[in-house]
Amino acid sequence: MRTDPVLVVVDHVDGALTTPSAEVLTLARTLTTGPVDAVALTTPDLAALGRYGARAVHVPQLDGLAPSVSAVAAEAVLAAVHGVEPAAVLLVSTFAGKELAARLAVSLGSGAIVDATGVEASDDGLVASKVVLQGTWSTTCRVTSGVPVIAVKPTVVDAEPAEQDETADVPEVVDVPVTFSATARAVQVLSRTEHPRGRAPLTEARTVVVGGRGVEGDFSLVTELADEIGATVGATRVATDEGWIDHAAQVGQTGVTISPRLYIGVGVSGAIHHTAGMQSAQTIVAVNNDTDAPIFEMADLGVVGDLNDIIPQALTELRRRKAQQ
Numbered sequence: 604m605r606t607d608p609v610l611v612v613v614d615h616v617d618g619a620l621t622t623p624s625a626e627v628l629t630l631a632r633t634l635t636t637g638p639v640d641a642v643a644l645t646t647p648d649l650a651a652l653g654r655y656g657a658r659a660v661h662v663p664q665l666d667g668l669a670p671s672v673s674a675v676a677a678e679a680v681l682a683a684v685h686g687v688e689p690a691a692v693l694l695v696s697t698f699a700g701k702e703l704a705a706r707l708a709v710s711l712g713s714g715a716i717v718d719a720t721g722v723e724a725s726d727d728g729l730v731a732s733k734v735v736l737q738g739t740w741s742t743t744c745r746v747t748s749g750v751p752v753i754a755v756k757p758t759v760v761d762a763e764p765a766e767q768d769e770t771a772d773v774p775e776v777v778d779v780p781v782t783f784s785a786t787a788r789a790v791q792v793l794s795r796t797e798h799p800r801g802r803a804p805l806t807e808a809r810t811v812v813v814g815g816r817g818v819e820g821d822f823s824l825v826t827e828l829a830d831e832i833g834a835t836v837g838a839t840r841v842a843t844d845e846g847w848i849d850h851a852a853q854v855g856q857t858g859v860t861i862s863p864r865l866y867i868g869v870g871v872s873g874a875i876h877h878t879a880g881m882q883s884a885q886t887i888v889a890v891n892n893d894t895d896a897p898i899f900e901m902a903d904l905g906v907v908g909d910l911n912d913i914i915p916q917a918l919t920e921l922r923r924r925k926a927q928q
């Protein structure tokens with residue numbers, strides 16, 4: 604086990620540490636007997652960072668530049684890396700996180716592993732696991748030179764506080780001066796509008812209910828089921844192409860890749876382009892009226908029937924059980 608620090612790039616939403624970042628901090632603590640440090644590109648949530656075991660939070664001085672610009676983020680994090688000299692840099696495998704990982708690895712002359720589903724310490728360094736080639740292979744990989752940069756998928760680790768909340772220390776805040784390049788200064792963000800976050804983002808959701816062609820344009824049962832179990836709604840490409848739901852909901856090869864604890868496919872056939880994006884879900888439930896639908900080959904639980912019968916029955920049962928609690 605390494606004793607060098609592990610540096611985690613942490614994300615915040617509305618001033619609060621995100622759950623995926625708390626998950627990565629939790630994972631980082633298993634990779635070193637030394638400290639876990641964080642680097643934050645927005646005002647850090649010190650209480651939460653302390654709770655998840657960060658010893659220090661490095662805060663690059665952005666000089667008014669927007670951290671949403673990847674060149675800015677990369678140069679800022681790089682400055683923190685030079686200060687900490689960590690054994691590894693960990694971050695969350697979002698679109699932005701993956702781009703940041705690639706830029707960091709190029710600058711550090713090392714390597715990046717993205718979409719990792721696990722990371723372990725070994726005698727030869729950190730070993731990451733990931734699923735590749737549309738979910739058909741599980742691999743393990745290692746960065747063989749320089750500081751490894753590893754982007755970890757949300758939900759693959761449970762976020763666990765380092766100690767009892769009351770006793771966790773507030774981390775030290777370290778200001779990091781950064782000399783930004785002309786490239787980083789070349790882009791100016793004029794405005795940025797976040798979409799309302801009623802539900803967890805698809806990539807971070809622990810439970811996802813996906814509607815396919817079988818819903819025939821009506822996502823109301825899918826949404827009702829998702830509301831009942833606190834899930835996020837996803838869709839197949841057919842559903843998004845038809846305009847039944849926003850394109851951002853598309854799961855699959857040309858949509859987002861998800862790895863929830865529970866995936867429920869409703870009227871989804873299980874085409875390879877779709878399953879490439881949800882194969883690593885822990886438990887897969889499929890509702891389909893065709894016994895030969897390919898999704899049943901991978902489902903842990905398959906329900907054969909018309910979704911317009913099955914989902915209302917499921918809702919009634921869920922509500923009955925809730926009422927009994």
Ligand SMILES: Cc1cc2nc3c(=O)[nH]c(=O)nc-3n(C[C@H](O)[C@H](O)[C@H](O)COP(=O)(O)OP(=O)(O)OC[C@H]3O[C@@H](n4cnc5c(N)ncnc54)[C@H](O)[C@@H]3O)c2cc1C
Pocket residue numbers: 814815816817818838839840841842853854855856857858859869870871872873874875876877880890891892893896908909910911
């Ligand atoms: C290059 C490329 C990239 C692609 N990328 C993606 C991607 O990212 N994501 C993606 O999803 N697709 C993608 N596709 C499309 C993909 O190949 C499939 O066409 C698509 O996933 C099928 O969507 P579906 O399961 O909703 O529809 P279908 O395959 O038509 O399946 C509908 C299912 O619903 C069932 N059904 C119908 N009525 C009911 C009912 N009343 N009750 C219960 N079940 C019912 C049917 O039995 C059927 O199994 C891509 C295709 C290509 C060529």
